Structure formats: C-alpha cells, structure tokens
Amino acid sequence: MFKTKTKLIKENKVYSRPAVGTAILLLGFALLFLSIILAISVGAAKIQFLTVWNAVINYDPTREADRIIMSLRLPRELGAAIVGAAFAVSGAIMQGMTRNPLADPGLLGLNAGASLALACVFAFHTEANYLTVMILSFIGAGIGAMLVFGLGSMSRGGLTPIRITLAGAAVSALLSSLGEGIALYFKLSQDLAFWTAGGVSGTNWAQLKIIVPVVLVGIMVAVMFSRQLTILSFGEEVARGLGQRTLYTKIVLMTVVLILAGAAVSLVGAIAFVGLMVPHIVRFLVGTDYRWIIPCSAIFGSVLMVLADTFARTVNAPYETPVGAVVAMIGVPFFLYLARKGGRKRS
Amino acid sequence: MSRLYAEDLQISYGEQDIVKDLNISIPDGKITTIIGPNGCGKSTVLKTLSRILNPKSGVVYLDGKAVSKESTKKIAQKMAILPQSPDSPEGLTVGELVSYGRFPYQKGFGKLTKKDFEVIDWALDVTGVREFKDRSVDALSGGQRQRVWIAMALAQETDIILLDEPTTYLDLSHQLEVLELLYQLNRDEKRTIVMVIHDLNHAARFAHHMVAMKDGSIMKEGTADEVMTRTVLRNVFHIDAEIGVDPRTRKPVCLTYDLIKNVKLVENLA
Secondary structure (H helix, E strand, O other), rough: OOHHHHHHHHHHHOOOHHHHHHHHHHHHHHHHHHHOOOHOOOOOOOOHHHHHHHHHHOOOOOOOHHHHHHHHHHHHHHHHHHHHHHHHHHHHHHHHHHHHOOOOOOOOOHHHHHHHHHHHHHOOOOOHHHHHHHHHHHHHHHHHHHHHHHHHHHHHOOOOHHHHHHHHHHHOOOHHHHHHHHHHOOOEEEHHHHHHHHOOOOOHHHHHHHHHHHHHHHHHHHOOOOHHHHOOOOHHHHHHHOOOOOOHHHHHHHHHHHHHHHHHHHOOOOOOOOHHHHHOOOOOOHHHHHHHHHHHHHHHHHHHHHHHHHHHHOOOOOOOOOOOHHHHHHHHHHHHHHHHHHHHOOO | OOOOEEEEEEEEEOOEEEEEEEEEEEOOEEEEEEEEEOOOOOOHHHHHOOOOOOOOOOEEEEEEEEEEOOOHHHHHHHHHEEOOOOOOOOOEEEHHHHHHHHHHHHOOOOOHHHHHHHHHHHHHHHHHOHHOOOHHHOOOOOOHHHHHHHHHHHOOOEEEEEEEEEOOOHHHHHHHHHHHHHHHHHHOOOOOEEOOOOHHHHHHHHOEEEEEEEEEEEEEEHHHHOOHHHHHHHHOEEEEEEEEEEEEOOOOEEEEEOOOOOOOHHHHOO
C-alpha cells in the first residue's frame, strides 16, 4: 500500500510540467534582466554595467550617464519589453483560440486595424494625447478582428483555420491600404512612417504609466484563463463537453487579445511575427499547455523585443534601423519553416 | 423515467432542419447504439443530448432538469461526451490530456488534488494507456489515441458517457478493443453508454438497446433482435440484408447485403 502511494506521488509530476516550466520562467526572467542591462549599456554613449545599476537605484540627475539612462534608455527598453510581452501573449491566445499555428495579431487584421486607427488619429485629431491614441488603437484592432471573424464565419462551414487566415490576409491588406491612403491624402506618410519605423525610441515615462498597467492586467487575465485556453484548444465540442462556457471564455480571451495588441500597436506600430514566433519557441520548451505557454511567452516576447531593438539601434549607428524590419528578418524564415512543417504534418 | 431523455426535439443547422419531432429516452445502466445512414441526424441527436448543440426547440432532460438551464460544469460531472475524432493537440502528453478530464471538478487555478490523481491513474489503467503517460498524444497510433480520449472522458467520472463513432478509422482489432472496454465499463460499473456507430454488427453485438434513425426521425428502437431485421434495414438503409445469428455471441448479424434498386422511384411515389 505504502509502496503504491509513493509511486503515485512520483508519477503525478508529469501531468503538468511545473519543474521545466518554472525553470524556463526563471531562466527567462534572468535573460530579460540581462538583456535590458545590455541594451541600456550599449549605444552612442557606452555605459558601464555598474553605472546602469547605480543610476536605477541611486538616480543622480547631475550625472549625464544617469540622465541618459533614466530619461532615454530605460523607458525605451521597458517599452520594448512590455510591447514584446503584449504581442507574444496575444499571439499565443490567438493560436490557441483559432487552433491555427500561424495565427498572429499581425496576420488576423488586428495590427492593420490599429494602424488604420492611428492614421485617423494623425489625420483628424492631431492634439490627441497618448491615452486617446491607445483607446483608438483598441477600437481599430477590434474593427479589424470583427471584419476577419465576420468574413471568416460568413461562408458555409464556419470558421476554419484556413478561412481565418485568408480573411486575415484580405482584411489586413484592405485596412493597411486605407491607412496608407489616409496618410497620403493628409500628407502624413512621414509622421506615420516615423511612428512605425521608430519603434520604441522616444518612449517616455508618461506613456509607460498608461501602457504598463494595461498590459500587465491583460497578461494576468490571460494567465488566469490559460487553463480554459488549453481546453478550448482541444476544440469547441470537447470544451463544451467538459463543461466550459465557451462563448464567455472566447469573449474574455478575445478582449484580452484586442487590449494587448491595441496597446502594443499604439506604442510601436504594427510589428508582425513577434506574436507568431514566440509562442512556438516557448511551446518547443514547455509543451502545449497554455498554463505555461502564456507566462513564458510574455517573458520571451520581452527578451526578443529588447534584443531586436538593441540590434536595430546599434547595427547601423548612428542611424536607427526599423525594429519591425529586424523582427521580420528573423520572422519570415521562421514563418516559412512553420508553414512547411505544418504542411508536411497534414499530408 | 430514465435519467437522460429528450422531448420534441427540432434541430437545424442554419435553415436546414436536420431532426424533426424527435423523442428519445436513454435506458439507465445500458448500452445504447444509434445506427442510420449518413446525414440521418444521428450525430446531431448525440450532440444535442450532450448539450454541445442547442436544439431549435424541444428540451433535453438530465435527472429531471433541462440541460440548457443547469450549470454546464455540473452536467459535465454527470455526463461525458467524446466527439468524433477530436484533433489531438500537438505536444501535450497523455497524462496532461487525461488530467483535463478533471476540469468539471476544479475551481480557480485548478490544482489537482489527491483524489484527482487517483481518478486519472485509474482512467489511464482501465484504458490501458498508462505506459504512454509521458508520451506526446500525437505520437500515438489511432487506436491508442482513441483510448486516451476515452480515458479523458472516464476521468470525468460520469455515470453517462456519449461517444460519436468511437471506432471510426480504427482497424478491426482496435475497434473491438474500444468496444470491449466500453462493454466492461457498462458491465462492471453500470455506466450508461450511448454511441453512434456505423458497423451494424458491432452495434447489434454490444447494444442492450438499439436505435435506428432515418431522415431525422427514429424508425425503430428496441433490442438488437427487434432492430436488426430485414424490414428495418430495408427501410433505413435501402439494403436487402441477410440476417443470421452470430454463433459465438448469439446476436443477430448482417451476413451479406445488396443494394435495392429503384428505391428512389418508390419514394417518389410515396
């Protein structure tokens, strides 16, 4: 009796993977911390690691290095981290909900919708403060998503992954061209291009004060619903059979996606591929249980964006390379690899 | 009255009516098999009974209460449904997948209790998939995977289990393996089992109660001997069947059959 009991307890560990998951999470945190320090210390003015640390815990505005760190580099890196987490988590949620491994806020019309909203803000409401910009981005992302899901479910047979992807491509193209049209007509192309190409440069504390809590709350809700998301990823019928209120779950998760994607786009513009890549990398490490995928995606999304942004700003210094381009450089081959892998599995 | 029954079901997909005026009562502690041609609405009825699908009108009752009015989690503690060939999520281990069968009993973050682990282990044992516990579900064969899904349904610890074509895509021995497992669960634990099944001989062999459906209505129900007759099969499947007796199980079997020509014509006349 005793023997079977200990055996039972030992075997219980594999049902979820807390050991691996926790290790990966801790490793992720360490990596994030290191990459932020690295990101702050490299740049036009080289700053020692120790100085960075000092500036954060013991800020002295009379020192130039401290001023650079606290007013330019730290907010920028925090911005990169929060945006990366937001994109990655919203990508992970979308992949689970649509059961489509290629889902990504960029591929499903959300980013394009938010960018269109951004163009409208620049055109019609130039005095808008950051909070307004962010809220309009949510709305834009929402419109994009509604169009994609509406178009996708209109035809007979309902919402299949391939339909969602096709509708996403079409809606993204439409909304982006509308955005560009508005930009051209109002001679805003440069402003918009600056916004999207500029990435997280120029992120300030005022913006962070709004976006950080929003994104953190979004991620927290996502973590709370991660078990529900795993069940949803088994398919609607299995989920309902297990007693999930699927409609309610989907509405909550979709709202989280809109908020995260909208917030991220409002800060850096549409950056594709983060939401696509990070959950896949994380899945490779911790398996398909969203209880681990969501928190790990948040951390590794941050790491990816911080490193990509650092690379973007140092590779061709003093000129900034658009961070979106850097991410796309890694993202496109990754996307092709996934598409190939997915195609082979089905055949 | 049985625990699970439905009254006056009308079920439609969009504009199209699939099931009309259907009453069905599932005998407790028995195995019920539903047969019928493709598109006759048998899966639709099963889905409606398990509240995956909402009927256009009519009510499904479980323990005297309408399933649409009760908490869906409460129902999931009494009734499990295994849909037809569910997609297996990539990378999830067998143990992880089966542990989600405990969802109806969990609150908050869903930490598994000792009781949960015992039930999961029992489900893995009884379905014979314990040795694969740490393996990824998508790395298993079709038969093994089907048993894993059944294990998840069993982990729900329900008295009633509904299965939509649990043997589809399985080879002969795996089909029998799954059916034998369900048979044992019914015999040893008195669980009520309802399944939609294509193979008539399997349906007859394992059923206490057989339901034959056509065009969204029940044509005939009763014991295998009452349903597996030449007349019923002729009406339901438009086949001319030769029915014999299985020398091993004493159940009726369809030995051979031919298509009946000119059926369309007869129907048009009617």
